Amino acid sequence: MGKAAGILIAGLVAAGGAAGALAAVGDPDGKPGANAQTQQQRGPAGLKRFDANGDQAVTVEEFLKRRVDGFTKRDKNGDGTLDGAELGQAPLGFRQQRQERRVERLLVRLDANSDGKLTKQEFDAEPVRADGRGAARAAERRQLMFQFFDRNGDGAVDKAEFDAGRAEEAEFRKRRRMHALDRDGDGKVTLEEFTADARFRFLRLDLDRDGRITAADLPPVERQRWSQR
Numbered sequence: 001m002g003k004a005a006g007i008l009i010a011g012l013v014a015a016g017g018a019a020g021a022l023a024a025v026g027d028p029d030g031k032p033g034a035n036a037q038t039q040q041q042r043g044p045a046g047l048k049r050f051d052a053n054g055d056q057a058v059t060v061e062e063f064l065k066r067r068v069d070g071f072t073k074r075d076k077n078g079d080g081t082l083d084g085a086e087l088g089q090a091p092l093g094f095r096q097q098r099q100e101r102r103v104e105r106l107l108v109r110l111d112a113n114s115d116g117k118l119t120k121q122e123f124d125a126e127p128v129r130a131d132g133r134g135a136a137r138a139a140e141r142r143q144l145m146f147q148f149f150d151r152n153g154d155g156a157v158d159k160a161e162f163d164a165g166r167a168e169e170a171e172f173r174k175r176r177r178m179h180a181l182d183r184d185g186d187g188k189v190t191l192e193e194f195t196a197d198a199r200f201r202f203l204r205l206d207l208d209r210d211g212r213i214t215a216a217d218l219p220p221v222e223r224q225r226w227s228q229r
Contacts, residue, residue, distance in 0.1 A: 047213060047226075056226065058213040063202045067195045081188040084174055087181070119156040120146065 050058045052065070074086045110122050123146055149157045149165040181189045183196065203209075207217040215226040 050213075056214065060199065060202050060206075060211060063213070064195050064198055067198050068191065071191050071194045081190050082181075082194065083188060084178055087174065087177055087189060117156045117158045120150075121155075 047058055050062045050065070052062050071082065074082050074088065076086055110126055111118060112122050112125070123142075146157070147153075149161055151161040151164055178187075178189070181193050181196075183193050202213070205213050205217055215223040218226055
């Protein structure tokens with residue numbers, strides 16, 4: 001079943017649950033820049049990535065550059081807005097790619113008869129890695145995930161069923177991403193809308209509101225580290 005089946009088992013074995021898969025799997029852009037930028041803005045080491053000219057100050061332009069570049073790359077027709085198709089799917093990060101490779105190896109072990117299908121029996125052969133109450137919840141979520149992909153209820157998931165489930169997930173993610181970004185509900189995302197959350201985060205970090213994030217905006221214990229970068 002190859003890579004597609006590998007992704008399926010990633011969802012099942014990771015015990016994400018059907019609802020969790022529909023809400024979050026592979027959606028780093030679900031909330032604009034939330035994952036990457038939240039990590040990058042923690043402390044001097046993270047903010048350094050935004051300081052393009054090395055002057056120990058991060059301007060709003062520097063802080064937004066990655067979001068602006070992402071918008072420009074997606075705006076295929078150059079009309080200054082993104083529709084649902086242009087917003088598209090976010091590419092898999094390195095960690096997700098590595099997980100897919102690991103799961104593909106797991107598929108070989110779980111698909112006992114190598115028929116390109118994952119049966120309920122084969123799926124249940126993989127133990128739940130949790131203890132106590134957590135194990136019960138994880139097992140329940142795994143069963144829900146399997147039921148979600150087993151579209152015809154025959155106790156096995158083939159590639160066609162998998163593709164149908166993934167298409168439903170993708171459509172939901174697209175709707176949710178558009179809902180999060182399209183502030184005025186006109187079906188288009190402008191650059192202002194695309195960068196709105198990042199602008200708000202910049203304002204929260206710019207304590208003295210001088211339009212730059214410097215050592216003065218950092219917690220006292222972090223200021224020395226900032227100046228020694």
